[in-house]
Amino acid sequence: MTKIGKEARIGACLLAGSMETMVPFYRDTLGFQTQWDGGDFAEFQTASGKLSLFMYSRRAFAQSLGVGYVPPEGINQTFEIALWLPRFADVDAEYARLSELGVSFPLGAPTTYPFGIRNFYAADPEGNLLEIGSTGKA
Numbered sequence: 001m002t003k004i005g006k007e008a009r010i011g012a013c014l015l016a017g018s019m020e021t022m023v024p025f026y027r028d029t030l031g032f033q034t035q036w037d038g039g040d041f042a043e044f045q046t047a048s049g050k051l052s053l054f055m056y057s058r059r060a061f062a063q064s065l066g067v068g069y070v071p072p073e074g075i076n077q078t079f080e081i082a083l084w085l086p087r088f089a090d091v092d093a094e095y096a097r098l099s100e101l102g103v104s105f106p107l108g109a110p111t112t113y114p115f116g117i118r119n120f121y122a123a124d125p126e127g128n129l130l131e132i133g134s135t136g137k138a
Contacts, residue, residue, distance in 0.1 A: 011051040012081060014128060015058045017071050021125045022055060029101055030083075030130075053081070072127060075106055080121070080129040087136045088118040094132055095120050 016022040023042045026032045032044035032053065040057035062069040085091055091110050099105075103122050106129070110120040119133025 009049070009051070012053055014053070014055045014081070015061055016055050017058050017126055019055065019057055025125050026053075026055070029098070029103065075123060075127045075129065077129075080131050082131040082133065085132065085134045088112065088134050091118050091120065091132060091134050098122055 014022070019036075019038075019040065019042065023034065023036050026042075026044060027034050027036070032046065034042050034044045036042040040060040042055040043051060044053045044055070046052045058071065059069050085094065095105075095110050105120055106123055107121045110118055112118040117133050117135055119131055122130045122132060124130060
């Protein structure tokens with residue numbers, strides 16, 4: 001029997017309450033390219049390729065499962081999306097850029113940890129956490 005581990009491409013789906021708010025944040029604020037048509041699904045181009053990050057309407061997803069829709073409140077503590085940059089300086093530059101755009105930082109400014117990571121956490125418009133960091137000092 002074949003196991004999927006080595007053959008699978010991994011994609012992360014972010015369930016969105018408001019595609020009209022979330023898609024522009026990921027497209028315009030974070031800079032992910034998308035050909036979103038205004039519907040319930042958006043696919044973003046990343047360095048990992050297509051379908052490595054995509055978004056689907058929470059309401060449409062709940063409807064497809066035949067369950068009720070319950071919108072989340074506050075910071076979503078069930079997962080995070082990690083965005084890794086080449087250098088520590090890139091982390092600081094992105095923090096400065098996002099600060100100017102009024103993005104929320106639940107844990108404050110970038111921190112360098114003894115185990116070699118420099119990062120900060122941002123929250124998207126629906127409270128999903130984005131870890132923006134680097135393992136490269138140079």
